[in-house]
Amino acid sequence: MFSFFKRKTKSEPTQPMEAQTDSTVELAPIEAMEFPAPQAHAEPLAPEPAPVAPEPIAEQAPIAIAAEPSAPEAEPASLKKMSWTERLKAGLSKTRDKLGKSLAGLFGGGKIDEDLYEELETVLLTADMGVDATNHLLGDVRERVSLKGLKDSAELKGALKESLSDLISPLEQGLDVNGKKPFVIMMAGVNGAGKTTSIGKLAKYYQSQGKSVLLAAGDTFRAAAREQLMAWGERNNVTVIAQQGGDSAAVCYDAIQAAIARGIDIVLADTAGRLPTQLHLMEEIRKVKRVIQKALPEAPHEIILVLDANIGQNAINQVKAFDDALGLTGLILSKLDGTAKGGVIAAIAKQRPVPLRFVGVGESIDDLRPFKTKDYIDALFD
Template identity: 70%
Template sequence: MFDFFKKDKTPPPTPDVPASTPAPETPAAPAPTESAAENKLSWTERLKNGLAKTRSQLGNQLASLFGGGKIDEDVYEELETILLTSDVGVAATQALLEQIRQRVKRQSLSDTTQLKQALKDALLELLAPLEKPLVTTTHQPFVIMLAGVNGAGKTTSIGKLANLFQAQGKSVLIAAGDTFRAAAREQLQAWGDRNNVHVVAQESGDPAAVIFDAVNSAKARNIDIVLADTAGRLPTQLNLMEEIRKVQRVIGKALPGAPHEILLVLDANTGQNAISQVKAFDDALGVTGLVLSKLDGTAKGGVIAAIAQARPIPIRYIGVGESIADLRPFKAEEFVDALFS
């Protein structure tokens, strides 16, 4: 049965966490539902469907390029343009082109029909280091702190992660650390109801105090995993970035060594802006993993390659849809195959 924990009084704020300006209120989104048709799809099919927009853009442009003919500088220039328009980014594009040139020379390739496999191989080589599954068995409770800008999909990702961990036989507790948005709390409550997960929340007050209480509750109840939400903020809001660092320190006071994982949730639709978010949050918090959400809503899924080149932080999970099963661990080969299938 849904177990929602709500304090009547706001606990005294921790000394080193200042109050912050509330984020703009947004309506609460309902917890995603899953249709019977979606239920029947395998993860491979879900992934292919989710990457359809990116694959369509790439495929339409690459079809003529890889249709046959001599490999020359014009071909490389056209391929460069295609990669850039897919948000692969300048640095990653140059790295991929260099890899392809080396493969062409090493394998004595001469026809553009052979370039597709060379591109797939080069992309896989770039993305493979980011495939590092999250191991949550090293601590109990294992505390995961989630960060990101407003609208990136943090709240939905928390609900999906709770479901994913429960499917692994783990107990989960959610800390509604975004105390400034009632919509975020309401949505987490809906996820808690759906997943039978305990939610620690307050209607107002200090976000660090909420998470502090949640960690202590998890310790007392022998919970396996704590998912700690935080208020969305822009990398340019220096005062709020400083606050989230202090929230991180308060978590460490509740449980030395925590948080054990700092997940940054990125909206794939933001394209190259995701790179600046990764850099800013990583510099502030030491991000240990990424969640790339909403890949199904963008034709620029190539940003994953830009991230790999600019700041190769492990991509723990990717989201390719609205249903509860559409968030899964990132697997480089699966991703590349779905991108070109």
């Protein structure tokens, strides 16, 4: 016969459960997001690990995490000595080498004939300028050759540079952030385009102009995106508005309210990366825009799409889709230094001429500058 008994155990103290908060209203105290000025001895951040589901964290404690691989490292001494024009030329070296080597044979002398135009067409297409822009440039160059009575192929280079300049110069429109306070810039783009990195660089750019900046960590979808933007905020000594959960629209709304209360000049609002073919996600980003307008009726004052220069002609599809959904007012073309497809600017100018506000040609925090037509063409050909 067996006897059954319960083993006496020591009871564990019961911890009270934290009350769950409404993610659309609850905001981590702003003071918790303010960062001290970066220390000179701070070590560079390590590359970001593969995205994983984030561990539960304390709401008020900002997390300094590794930035994505494209975050700026310590600037090499060689780059510090280079002007922006020299940096742009170095950044466009792959495109220039691809285009220049092909054009060198065309402009080396000889008569201008149909064979030459066919070769020029091939060169422009391989530089990723697209069919529409290529046909436009060929027609315009033919007209210039006829009007000026050009006979030698060596003279064709100048005609091509003039034609390309006329095509893309409408994209050169500087972004004026004065007159509105806060000036709200809504950032959009697909995953991996360099959106968060561009936000960090823009913050530094406007700080150098004496503007106060606030960042809204509105990418609440990608793992560690919030912490990554907070790392940029710490690096630039900029306040970051973030939530433990919630949606992008709520974060952007709270950020604008905080900016109004504090008299901030510029709000840079991050949003979740998405493909233009994901219709439900495109509807979500429209919601973000509507909520921003509720926070500040005339906002967002600028809607910028960040494009990865490496994707070439796919950039046109992205511009069209996001423009149709949001009404783009500007573009940032990142990673020009890593591609031979810098000619895509001509394709954008021909098919959907949204102003190209900034171009990025490197990993340094200063390698994002306003787009200048002359600098771009000189770097491309010379």
